[in-house]
Amino acid sequence: MRINRLQSINFVFIVMAISLSFAPFRMYLEQSMFLQMVIQLPILFIGGALISKTKCVTQFFLSIELINVYGLTSFMLAQVILVYWMLPISIDRAVVIPWVDGIKVISMMIAGVCVGQALDKAPLAIQLFFIGYFTAMMIWLGLYFATTEVRLCNVYSLSSQHITGYGLVTISGILLAWWSWRVLKDRTLF
Amino acid sequence: MQNNNPLNTSILPTLLVSLLVTLLGAVLFFYSTYQGQALTTESLRQAELSDHPKKIPNFLFINAADQELSLDQIIKNNQRVLIVDFIYTRCQTVCIALGNSFQSLQETLIKRGLQDQIGLLSISFDPENDDAQALKRYQQRFRMDERVWQVLSLKDFKDRQNLLNTFGIMVIPAPLDEFEHNAAFHIVNKNYLYQIIDINQAEKALEAALLVRGGLAQ
Numbered sequence: 199m200r201i202n203r204l205q206s207i208n209f210v211f212i213v214m215a216i217s218l219s220f221a222p223f224r225m226y227l228e229q230s231m232f233l234q235m236v237i238q239l240p241i242l243f244i245g246g247a248l249i250s251k252t253k254c255v256t257q258f259f260l261s262i263e264l265i266n267v268y269g270l271t272s273f274m275l276a277q278v279i280l281v282y283w284m285l286p287i288s289i290d291r292a293v294v295i296p297w298v299d300g301i302k303v304i305s306m307m308i309a310g311v312c313v314g315q316a317l318d319k320a321p322l323a324i325q326l327f328f329i330g331y332f333t334a335m336m337i338w339l340g341l342y343f344a345t346t347e348v349r350l351c352n353v354y355s356l357s358s359q360h361i362t363g364y365g366l367v368t369i370s371g372i373l374l375a376w377w378s379w380r381v382l383k384d385r386t387l388f
Numbered sequence: 389m390q391n392n393n394p395l396n397t398s399i400l401p402t403l404l405v406s407l408l409v410t411l412l413g414a415v416l417f418f419y420s421t422y423q424g425q426a427l428t429t430e431s432l433r434q435a436e437l438s439d440h441p442k443k444i445p446n447f448l449f450i451n452a453a454d455q456e457l458s459l460d461q462i463i464k465n466n467q468r469v470l471i472v473d474f475i476y477t478r479c480q481t482v483c484i485a486l487g488n489s490f491q492s493l494q495e496t497l498i499k500r501g502l503q504d505q506i507g508l509l510s511i512s513f514d515p516e517n518d519d520a521q522a523l524k525r526y527q528q529r530f531r532m533d534e535r536v537w538q539v540l541s542l543k544d545f546k547d548r549q550n551l552l553n554t555f556g557i558m559v560i561p562a563p564l565d566e567f568e569h570n571a572a573f574h575i576v577n578k579n580y581l582y583q584i585i586d587i588n589q590a591e592k593a594l595e596a597a598l599l600v601r602g603g604l605a606q
Contacts, residue, residue, distance in 0.1 A: 264401050264402075265401045265402050265404075265405040266402060266405070267398075267399045267401075267402040268399075268402070270399075270402050270403070270406050271402055271405045271406045271409060274406045274409045274410055274413075275409050277413075278409060278410070278412075278413030278416070281413075281417075282413075282416065282417065282420070285420075285421070285427055286427060286428045286429070287420070287421060287426060287427055287428050287429055287431075287432055288420065290428075290429040291429075349430075349568070349570065350428050351428070351429070352428070352429040352430060352558035352570050353429075353558055353560065354560070354568075355560060355562055355568040356568065
């Protein structure tokens with residue numbers, strides 16, 4: 199019964215993550231850089247991570263285990279996707295070109311699926327490398343967004359960029375804290 | 389949590405596929421950032437133009453004397469390379485920096501006797517508010533010498549988006565009835581946009597204009 203309730207919550211979250219990225223909600227979410235980078239992208243990523251726990255996705259990853267030992271390929275793919283959507287030029291394109299925005303939605307969910315699966319396979323050292331690398335990159339980028347006086351995204355204001363910067367640093371902190379808690383809880387990793 | 393046993397599974401196929409993913413990612417980054425030259429839209433339009441000058445359609449403007457004139461006319465009358473910026477006269481932020489840069493460029497052009505070769509042009513993208521009177525006030529505020537520096541506003545609001553798209557200007561509403569917009573120096577000659585130079589590189593804009601002028605003279 200408890201599992202069913204959890205599954206229902208996950209399902210609602212996934213539906214919400216996807217529907218928020220399409221009309222009529224898209225224009226509200228993407229009118230601010232903060233809402234897009236600090237709310238929309240993480241929601242899509244978490245939605246993907248929740249999908250990664252479903253039976254059919256797990257079976258798919260079992261079928262490609264030969265080329266995804268320790269979840270390395272998954273981590274690499276997620277890294278490419280996440281870094282791509284950190285580029286200001288990509289954010290501008292997603293706002294201006296609808297099909298790019300569609301790719302953003304799909305790819306961010308794929309990144310979530312990949313990381314969700316990889317975290318269940320990877321030894322501590324590999325997890326530390328990828329999570330550490332990604333959070334360090336996001337903190338650096340966040341601080342740059344927050345402090346530079348150069349407007350990086352043509353579709354967003356400088357003040358929105360500054361707030362987004364602090365938001366990215368906060369997300370990095372939350373991600374690191376969550377991952378540390380997860381690792382400490384799971385004794386099999388040591 | 390299931391940890392794979394490396395003794396049972398060879399890691400080589402994984403490494404090869406991971407390498408392939410990384411390579412594909414590198415190719416994606418290479419092409420989406422204009423061969424690695426542009427991480428922002430602003431640097432992209434600069435990089436694209438330096439390779440391929442862009443044709444500018446004809447637009448209809450009004451000047452501070454409320455005279456109607458087209459871009460074709462301005463170019464024909466001037467016979468000069470133009471350094472163009474985009475402003476709105478109420479602007480209290482980036483346009484002031486642009487105005488100050490144009491002011492010092494105006495002095496340099498006169499001092500070096502280059503006013504017959506290079507002209508300065510400020511175009512307002514806010515035709516709803518920037519009428520001839522507003523342009524006149526802007527002209528006085530920055531002590532424009534009309535032989536060197538002109539300020540214009542679009543005649544028809546319906547041309548606004550086309551003008552902004554042509555020059556790659558993105559304008560978004562900001563608090564206090566202001567606009568946020570990207571600002572740069574645009575080097576224009578004979579209906580072609582040749583180059584875009586950063587707002588803080590006025591000297592470079594002058595050099596670029598002279599280079600375009602020199603290239604045409606040859």
